[in-house]
Amino acid sequence: MPSVLPAGEPVPVDGSLPESALTGLGQRPFGFYVHVPFCRVRCGYCDFNTYTADELGPGASRATYAASAVAEVRQARRVLGDADAPVGTVFVGGGTPTLLSPGELGSVLGAVREEFGLDPDAEVTTEANPDSVTPADLQRLREQGFTRISFGMQSAVPHVLAVLDRTHDPARVPDVVRWAREAGFEQVSLDLIYGTPGESLDDWRRSLDEALACGPDHVSAYSLIVEDGTALARRVRRGELPMPDEDDLADKYDVADDRLTAAGLGWYEVSNWARDDAARCRHNLGYWTDGDWWGVGPGAHSHVGGVRWWNVKHPAAYADRLASGASPAHAREVLDPESRRVERVLLELRLRDGLDPHVLDEAGRRAVPVLVRDGLLEAGTKRLVLTRRGRLLADAVVRDLLP
Numbered sequence: 277m278p279s280v281l282p283a284g285e286p287v288p289v290d291g292s293l294p295e296s297a298l299t300g301l302g303q304r305p306f307g308f309y310v311h312v313p314f315c316r317v318r319c320g321y322c323d324f325n326t327y328t329a330d331e332l333g334p335g336a337s338r339a340t341y342a343a344s345a346v347a348e349v350r351q352a353r354r355v356l357g358d359a360d361a362p363v364g365t366v367f368v369g370g371g372t373p374t375l376l377s378p379g380e381l382g383s384v385l386g387a388v389r390e391e392f393g394l395d396p397d398a399e400v401t402t403e404a405n406p407d408s409v410t411p412a413d414l415q416r417l418r419e420q421g422f423t424r425i426s427f428g429m430q431s432a433v434p435h436v437l438a439v440l441d442r443t444h445d446p447a448r449v450p451d452v453v454r455w456a457r458e459a460g461f462e463q464v465s466l467d468l469i470y471g472t473p474g475e476s477l478d479d480w481r482r483s484l485d486e487a488l489a490c491g492p493d494h495v496s497a498y499s500l501i502v503e504d505g506t507a508l509a510r511r512v513r514r515g516e517l518p519m520p521d522e523d524d525l526a527d528k529y530d531v532a533d534d535r536l537t538a539a540g541l542g543w544y545e546v547s548n549w550a551r552d553d554a555a556r557c558r559h560n561l562g563y564w565t566d567g568d569w570w571g572v573g574p575g576a577h578s579h580v581g582g583v584r585w586w587n588v589k590h591p592a593a594y595a596d597r598l599a600s601g602a603s604p605a606h607a608r609e610v611l612d613p614e615s616r617r618v619e620r621v622l623l624e625l626r627l628r629d630g631l632d633p634h635v636l637d638e639a640g641r642r643a644v645p646v647l648v649r650d651g652l653l654e655a656g657t658k659r660l661v662l663t664r665r666g667r668l669l670a671d672a673v674v675r676d677l678l679p
Contacts, residue, residue: 284607287585291355291603294610297581301356304581305562307365308352308388310345311573312373312381313591314338316408320441320507321469321500325575325589326371336591342380344591347598348572349387355603356580361568362393365559368402374409374417382420384572389421399424399463399558406452407444414452414459424557425456426465426496432486433479436472439517441507446486453490463555465494470528471520472500473512480528484535493555495541496548497532499525526668533664544628546667564623566616574604582611621677626670630659640677647673 315326327336366388368381381402388394401424402417409417417425431437432446449466456464466487470480487495500520502509511517533543541549545564550556562569571578574594577586585608588594597604611619617635624631633641644660647653652666652673666673 282586282607284585284609287603287605287608289602291351291605293355293580293583297583297610298357298359299581301359301568301581302361305364305558305565305567306361306392307367307559307562307567307569308349308363309559309569309571309573309576309578310366310368310373310384311571311576312341312368312370312376313574314341314370314375315372316375317441317443318507320439320511321503323503323506324371327591332591334592336595338375340595341591342376342383344595344598345384345572346387348604349384349391349570351598351603352570352572353391356570362395363388364395364398365562365569366394366398366400367557367559370403372405372408373402374404374413378413378416378420381417381422385421394421401426401463401465401557401559403428403467404452405444406446406448409452409455411455411458414455414461418459418461423461424463424465425461426467426494427452427456429466429483429487430469431472431475431479432483433475436475436479436483439472439474439508440469449486450490453492463493464490465496465557466490466492468495468497468532469500470497470532471525473517473520477524477527477531480531481535484532488535488539492541493551494549494557495536497529497536498547499529529668530664542628543667546626546662546670561627564627566620566623578605582616584609584611618678622674625660625662625674625677628661630657630661633660636677639679643676643679647676 311325313326315328318326318328366385373381385400400422402422403426405428427449429449430440430442434446437446453464468483468487502512502519512519536549541551543549544556548557568580569578570580571587573587574591575587575589577584585605587604588597588606594604620635621631633644644653648655651663652669654661654663662670662673
């Protein structure tokens with residue numbers, strides 16, 4: 277079932293924010309994340325807040341979802357006041373966003389444009405499954421203003437997709453990439469997962485090679501995580517499938533970095549590679565560099581000026597809150613300066629651009645020479661940048677820098 281929301285402090289009924297959070301709004305990167313919580317089939321590894329038609333229950337409707345999302349965008353304008361805060365990025369994720377029609381997705385984007393304005397070079401992304409779009413759909417999405425698309429390829433190998441409960445035909449991936457190019461999308465990204473039980477190194481090489489043959493601008497490659505409460509976790513617990521092996525995951529990361537780099541895609545975040553700086557996902561960079569974003573949708577998380585909040589999970593509760601004029605936020609936390617410093621270390625260290633060492637406290641700075649000596653941080657750079665070995669041990673590096 278969908279993941280559990282964290283605890284936090286109550287949110288005012290109208291969703292208002294502390295004045296301190298609004299200071300500087302518009303001077304930091306500002307984006308919108310729109311969560312579409314619908315899927316035709318639940319993938320066995322997924323713990324995202326998503327619902328199939330059978331799981332929605334009474335009071336929730338895919339047909340009325342876009343209107344609720346538009347209402348939250350308009351509420352965001354009221355909460356954030358009159359500050360000039362043009363939107364630099366919009367990212368529609370899920371779930372399967374393209375289960376909504378291009379017109380419905382375009383109505384949400386249109387509300388963002390009307391209420392806040394879009395930067396002239398705004399990056400507007402939607403995720404899509406390879407079997408959830410047609411050439412006509414992609415053409416209409418481009419006409420609505422979407423500039424970037426990320427396809428959930430995951431693997432090119434049928435038996436690996438079967439373990440993940442992915443239902444698309446891998447032979448369709450080159451087609452959807454070509455259709456997106458023909459529709460005029462400026463950037464095309466492919467998502468991959470490695471470490472699925474039963475996936476060999478040759479299987480993983482095949483997935484990488486077939487992804488690269490499509491000529492993507494961007495590739496995300498994530499190691500499989502067995503999340504509690506998922507169907508995959510239950511199969512592992514029953515002994516039907518083995519847990520992913522850490523050495524195998526490390527080997528597959530090395531293979532990915534070798535092949536992607538050789539194909540001209542450079543890493544810019546531990547799990548992300550891009551053709552050039554323009555192909556980096558600017559929306560995700562906003563997350564990793566303490567930007568501001570408003571998360572629209574059930575279970576969506578937001579962050580503005582050091583205040584983080586998250587919405588109620590179920591689409592019916594979400595729609596009811598908005599229909600009554602109340603905020604859909606479930607709870608929030610106000611981050612103190614030390615918490616924000618720790619988060620900078622956790623997130624910015626994952627980036628190829630690295631971390632400013634002045635963010636560290638004295639104990640953390642003392643750990644730097646040891647990490648350089650051990651080959652985990654690059655030597656001779658003004659910022660702290662992980663080596664490839666450091667990327668594999670990023671959590672351990674962070675623990676040393678935050679003693």
